Amino acid sequence: MSVKHGDFVWYELMSPDVAGAAAFYTAVLGWDAADSGMPGLTYTLFSQKGVHVAGLMDIPPDAAARKVPPNWTGYVAVDDVDVSAAEVTRLGGQVHRAPDDIPGVGRFAIVADPDGAVIGLLKGQGDPPELPGLGTPGHIAWRELHADNGAKALDFYGQLFGWEKRDGLDMGPMGIYQLYGKNGADYGGITPRQPDMGSPMWVYYIQVENIDETAKRVVANGGKIELEPMEVPGEMWVIQCRDPQGALTAMVGPRV
Incomplete structure (x- = not known):
């Protein structure tokens, strides 16, 4: 299935300690980590059974x-990065x-929605690889936006990426967990930001085979569990959880 405008296509970790972050995720998730080989750029590629999952880089000076x-x-595919970046500004x-x-990869931009949550735009070169289906261990399975105004956020992303409102789940005092997606598929959820979350942000859930064993490996390798x-x-x-460098991440899987 070819990648279309509005599809998530890549994930990237910025860290002050690239070697430490690589050691953590390879130990916890079983990922392989290798330098990308891009001239003039230190960029690590995480892979799962030979399929690229995400990138890792130093926090840029700016x-x-x-x-x-x-x-x-997370990076979302767009038909034209410059047009979409201008649309971001127009939409607030x-x-x-x-x-x-x-060079050799494509054109990108880093933007923020009106609440301040950051996301990437990407127009890749050539034919991108086919993405694994949801539920594939070691790959991103869910994309969750913690927003100050969920309805406003969904309207913004709907105009920018063509995302559609899907089912909503009533979480009681925590508010409505609003699913979003495209072409009949759920991409993730939009949830009211809780006070302990800090600023509005995206959280990406990585599929694992055993959630309890994964949680143990997080702690054993210097991470901290934020949500049991x-x-x-x-x-x-x-x-x-937070990795040893402080980046917030998440995992989803069964109890075995």
Whole structure:
């Protein structure tokens, strides 16, 4: 299935300690980590059974100057990065990194929605690899936006990427967990930001085979559990955690 405008296509970790981050994720998730070989750029590629999963890089100087903390960023495919970046501004968002080219890879930009949650735009060169289906161990399975105004956020992303409102789950005092997606598929959820979350942000859930064993490996390798295993629909459990460098990440999987 070819990648279309509005599809998530890549994930990237910015960290102040690339070697330490690589050691953590390879130990916890079984990923392989190898240098990309791109001239003039130190960029690590994480892979699962030979399939690229995500990238890892130092926090760039301009981001460090803005005191951007270690973080994961998701990239969404767009037909034209420059047009979409301009649309972000028109819709009340902000462009943090103006459209630029990565030789041999494509054109990208880093933007933020009106709440301030950061996301990437990407127009790749050539035919991208087919993405693994949801539920494939070692790959991103869910994309969750913690927003100050969920309805406003969904309208923004709907105009920008063509995402559609899907089912909503009533979480009681925590508000409505609004699913979003495209072409009949769920991509993730939009949830009201809780006070302990800090600023509005995206959280990406990595599929694992055993949530309890994964949680143990997180702690054993210097990470910190922020959300203990919690059951979600589909007989799955989730955890949220911080890697040793402080980046927030999450895992989803069954209890075996």
